[in-house]
Amino acid sequence: MAVINSGEIQGAIKSSPLAALTAAALALPGLVGAPAQAADDEFSVQYGHYQEEERDLFGVKSTYRPIEVDTVQGNGNIKITDRVKFLFNYTQDTWSGATPITTAPLAFRGNSTKSSTDGVSGATPIVNGELFFDSQLNPVQTDGSRTVTGGADNRLVHTLSAASPETRRQGDFKLGYEWDEAAANVGGGTSVEDDYESRFVNLGGRLDFNQKLTTLNGGLSYTASDTKARLDHDLLPYVDTGAYTDQITRTAEGGKIVQGHRKDWGAHVGLTQVLNKNALIEAGLGYTYSIGFQENPYKVVEVAFINDQIPAPDGAAYVGQVRALLEQRPNVRNQLSGNLGYKRYVEAFDAALHLNYRYFLDDWGINAHTFEADWGQPLGHGWTLTPRIRYYSQDAADFYVPYLISQQAYNSGRFDRNRLPKNFSSDHRLSGYGALSGGITLSKQFAKGVSLDLGYEYYTHQGGLKLGGGGEGDYADFDYWVVNGALRVNLEALAASSDHGSHAQHQHHHGAMAPAGVMFEHMLDKGKFMVGYRYMHSSQSGDMLHGANRVSDPAIAAGGCGSDPCYIRPNGMVMNMHMLDIMYAPTDWLNLMVMPQFMDMSMTMQRLAGAPMIDEGPGGAGAHIPHHVENGHETGGIGDMGVYALFKALDTGHHHLHMGLGLSIPFGDVDIQLRRNHKVDGGLIHYGMQIGSGTLDFKPSVTYTGNYDDWSWGAQLSGTKRLEDHGETGFRFGDIFQSTAWGGYNLTHWLSATVRGVYTVQGTVQKQFNQYIDKLGPMDYPMNYGGRFWDVGFGLNATVPGGDLAGNTLGVEWLQPVHTDYNGYQLDRDGTLSATWHYAF
Amino acid sequence: MQNRNCANSVSRPIRFMRVVPFFLLALAVTGCAEVAPWQRGTLAKPQMALDPYPLHSALRAHNYGAREAASGVSSSEGGGCGCY
Numbered sequence: 001m002a003v004i005n006s007g008e009i010q011g012a013i014k015s016s017p018l019a020a021l022t023a024a025a026l027a028l029p030g031l032v033g034a035p036a037q038a039a040d041d042e043f044s045v046q047y048g049h050y051q052e053e054e055r056d057l058f059g060v061k062s063t064y065r066p067i068e069v070d071t072v073q074g075n076g077n078i079k080i081t082d083r084v085k086f087l088f089n090y091t092q093d094t095w096s097g098a099t100p101i102t103t104a105p106l107a108f109r110g111n112s113t114k115s116s117t118d119g120v121s122g123a124t125p126i127v128n129g130e131l132f133f134d135s136q137l138n139p140v141q142t143d144g145s146r147t148v149t150g151g152a153d154n155r156l157v158h159t160l161s162a163a164s165p166e167t168r169r170q171g172d173f174k175l176g177y178e179w180d181e182a183a184a185n186v187g188g189g190t191s192v193e194d195d196y197e198s199r200f201v202n203l204g205g206r207l208d209f210n211q212k213l214t215t216l217n218g219g220l221s222y223t224a225s226d227t228k229a230r231l232d233h234d235l236l237p238y239v240d241t242g243a244y245t246d247q248i249t250r251t252a253e254g255g256k257i258v259q260g261h262r263k264d265w266g267a268h269v270g271l272t273q274v275l276n277k278n279a280l281i282e283a284g285l286g287y288t289y290s291i292g293f294q295e296n297p298y299k300v301v302e303v304a305f306i307n308d309q310i311p312a313p314d315g316a317a318y319v320g321q322v323r324a325l326l327e328q329r330p331n332v333r334n335q336l337s338g339n340l341g342y343k344r345y346v347e348a349f350d351a352a353l354h355l356n357y358r359y360f361l362d363d364w365g366i367n368a369h370t371f372e373a374d375w376g377q378p379l380g381h382g383w384t385l386t387p388r389i390r391y392y393s394q395d396a397a398d399f400y401v402p403y404l405i406s407q408q409a410y411n412s413g414r415f416d417r418n419r420l421p422k423n424f425s426s427d428h429r430l431s432g433y434g435a436l437s438g439g440i441t442l443s444k445q446f447a448k449g450v451s452l453d454l455g456y457e458y459y460t461h462q463g464g465l466k467l468g469g470g471g472e473g474d475y476a477d478f479d480y481w482v483v484n485g486a487l488r489v490n491l492e493a494l495a496a497s498s499d500h501g502s503h504a505q506h507q508h509h510h511g512a513m514a515p516a517g518v519m520f521e522h523m524l525d526k527g528k529f530m531v532g533y534r535y536m537h538s539s540q541s542g543d544m545l546h547g548a549n550r551v552s553d554p555a556i557a558a559g560g561c562g563s564d565p566c567y568i569r570p571n572g573m574v575m576n577m578h579m580l581d582i583m584y585a586p587t588d589w590l591n592l593m594v595m596p597q598f599m600d601m602s603m604t605m606q607r608l609a610g611a612p613m614i615d616e617g618p619g620g621a622g623a624h625i626p627h628h629v630e631n632g633h634e635t636g637g638i639g640d641m642g643v644y645a646l647f648k649a650l651d652t653g654h655h656h657l658h659m660g661l662g663l664s665i666p667f668g669d670v671d672i673q674l675r676r677n678h679k680v681d682g683g684l685i686h687y688g689m690q691i692g693s694g695t696l697d698f699k700p701s702v703t704y705t706g707n708y709d710d711w712s713w714g715a716q717l718s719g720t721k722r723l724e725d726h727g728e729t730g731f732r733f734g735d736i737f738q739s740t741a742w743g744g745y746n747l748t749h750w751l752s753a754t755v756r757g758v759y760t761v762q763g764t765v766q767k768q769f770n771q772y773i774d775k776l777g778p779m780d781y782p783m784n785y786g787g788r789f790w791d792v793g794f795g796l797n798a799t800v801p802g803g804d805l806a807g808n809t810l811g812v813e814w815l816q817p818v819h820t821d822y823n824g825y826q827l828d829r830d831g832t833l834s835a836t837w838h839y840a841f
Numbered sequence: 842m843q844n845r846n847c848a849n850s851v852s853r854p855i856r857f858m859r860v861v862p863f864f865l866l867a868l869a870v871t872g873c874a875e876v877a878p879w880q881r882g883t884l885a886k887p888q889m890a891l892d893p894y895p896l897h898s899a900l901r902a903h904n905y906g907a908r909e910a911a912s913g914v915s916s917s918e919g920g921g922c923g924c925y
Contacts, residue, residue: 345886350886370911386893441897
């Protein structure tokens with residue numbers, strides 16, 4: 001059994017001075033962090049979930065769910081040669097939910113609860129209207145119309161709006177070269193969202209001297225970012241965009257796009273100094289210069305224009321015409337920061353104490369202090385518990401203002417902008433406040449080189465926590481929590497701990513690897529572990545099909561939505577699935593598997609020619625059509641998790657047969673909503689864009705594989721049977737049956753090619769959503785799901801034959817649709833790309 | 842209601858300069874003991890790594906960055922908005 005717990009490793013290190021010396025010498029360059037933080041040949045994946053708690057709206061119950069973010073991250077650090085290192089990183093986050101778009105006096109009633117024509121009541125953000133002031137310009141309470149009911153009321157409240165799910169993707173890399181006492185690296189990357197894109201490059205270096213007791217590091221970076229923020233056509237009448245006229249373009253559907261460009265130059269230097277055999281200190285300085293569009297284009301500032309011409313009601317002295325102006329931030333920002341950290345080994349507990357302080361200031365008037373402390377406590381048997389605490393406090397930016405009063409009439413937008421401040425923002429991130437957070441990380445090292453880290457953090461943002469007092473009022477307070485889990489696999493450590501025999505063994509296994517798109521294709525020998533990653537990308541585009549035949553727009557409009565007319569249809573859909581494959585063989589005849597997954601999907605739509613007219617005005621039944629057509633939809637998050645057991649039935653050397661029994665546990669969301677706009681609720685996004693199945697599913701399979709000489713072949717039957725009548729939102733997906741058969745040939749000792757055929761049948765969605773769905777196209781109806789599909793797959797599999805990465809297997813397969821016979825009306829299929837990486841030890 | 846402006850912001854870097862001696866002092870007190878390579882076993886323990894959980898740290902930094910004004914300066918790595 002290759003499992004060595006870290007207690008044994010530490011024991012080994014203690015017992016051998018030479019081993020300790022080697023370990024220390026190996027570890028020290030890693031101490032300095034900056035050029036390459038992860039160990040050599042380490043791969044890691046992480047999932048994180050950020051969940052904000054509800055905001056206080058002072059008696060108004062928001063129907064918006066608080067904001068949540070699902071993040072998945074994977075990275076790898078590969079040693080190309082002893083001196084050349086390559087690090088890549090991929091991050092993706094999907095977020096949705098309520099966020100403040102502005103702040104207003106409570107008396108203004110910005111979070112009005114109203115019923116809309118679709119019969120669904122929800123809070124509509126109100127950003128324009130009248131507000132009444134006393135003679136001292138304090139807002140006064142009213143009954144919601146023009147009757148003053150109380151005195152001055154200076155309470156403030158955020159106005160909340162909600163965002164449909166949106167996804168950001170970032171890929172970046174670093175290429176580094178290491179000398180004996182120095183390192184240099186160059187890196188770059190890009191981050192893409194629907195409305196924001198940035199590209200960046202960086203240079204870094206490290207110098208060790210004083211026998212590696214002192215390390216100096218530094219770096220330079222340049223980032224260029226473009227904003228293309230879409231202001232909805234239904235929001236536009238209520239938002240004054242006058243300050244950005246030359247940065248706005250109109251869209252075909254009557255919306256506006258605010259365009260902005262921004263550049264950031266950054267530099268940092270850091271020093272790490274070993275103080276003694278138990279302590280070290282680190283210090284750093286950073287500087288960033290930013291120029292260009294730094295606004296949040298979705299934040300507005302409420303301006304009460306005092307109009308003397310409008311008579312004030314009894315009990316009030318002035319009438320303010322409240323209008324929402326896009327926020328205005330300075331174009332230039334200089335940011336400086338310095339940090340000082342101290343890390344000490346506490347021998348009595350075998351623990352490490354880490355203290356860090358960071359000071360920040362910028363020329364926007366923000367000073368910030370961050371204090372952090374954590375305690376790394378090994379618990380034995382490979383477990384480590386790290387509690388941490390963090391306190392952060394910042395001053396408000398000079399131009400932060402909850403709302404503005406201007407002594408002039410709005411006059412249909414013909415007011416004097418010079419009488420407003422040059423810059424203003426009510427973004428709570430620029431206000432004065434403090435934040436306290438505490439968390440814990442639990443880490444377990446399973447086998448040498450494989451570890452799992454679980455983390456939790458709770459964070460509270462409060463005006464009252466600001467250092468020295470004077471923070472923002474408690475209306476802006478909020479809390480969030482984050483959970484995360486990370487799996488790290490260090491191949492170098494694994495390779496060092498496993499003998500050559502085991503390498504030969506999994507080369508034998510994977511020499512006859514099944515195509516990348518086939519799951520449960522092989523079993524492990526007793527005592528073996530396997531970690532793997534599967535990626536699947538499938539897309540649909542082109543024609544709409546009815547059954548197996550192309551169908552015209554007017555025919556979809558008339559028949560695609562049952563007895564209702566259809567107005568739109570999908571014209572592109574993409575699904576990405578990231579799956580972890582963790583497999584363990586307690587015996588030769590039984591293997592256990594766990595497969596957590598992360599999914600994201602995106603979809604674009606178009607109007608159907610020949611669709612009947614529908615009211616697309618505020619409150620109209622077709623109010624969402626312009627959004628659907630112009631914005632597309634995105635969803636993402638953690639998907640259903642599979643747990644499986646594989647049972648060996650036959651193994652004659654050339655012929656193998658095994659059975660799989662498994663369950664898919666419904667962790668994925670099935671209640672993802674589109675945001676309300678145009679006075680109409682978005683409702684649930686259609687079935688195919690929900691992340692999970694919503695039901696507990698039974699997933700049996702039977703797999704046969706054979707190999708002879710350079711040839712391999714196999715066949716598999718698999719199915720998905722929904723074990724529940726419906727999930728939490730009322731529906732269940734159709735059952736699935738799939739059969740596949742393949743053949744493979746070893747082109748060389750490390751590369752093989754495969755060809756296979758697949759037949760799949762899936763039933764329609766059963767039942768339907770038990771919550772509101774805004775039905776506008778075929779995808780919103782249960783009968784337009786599933787079908788009968790023939791595909792042909794072409795794949796390549798490779799096994800790394802030698803070196804540090806020996807035994808790693810990679811597979812890729814393209815599945816080309818051959819015949820499609822849909823249930824109902826659906827978008828044609830383009831195909832599916834599968835890619836896998838596996839390592840057994 | 843306060844209508845603030847940023848006219849006084851030019852003096853901010855000067856305030857920062859007052860902090861610099863603090864860091865220089867901190868660096869100066871690191872007149873350190875000689876630690877021979879074979880005495881560095883403790884420093885090589887996993888819990889003594891400068892950042893034992895870099896992925897976790899990146900996620901936390903990203904969350905702070907989306908919610909706080911003072912973020913992202915020390916790393917100079919570039920990156921996206923993610924400003925939910």
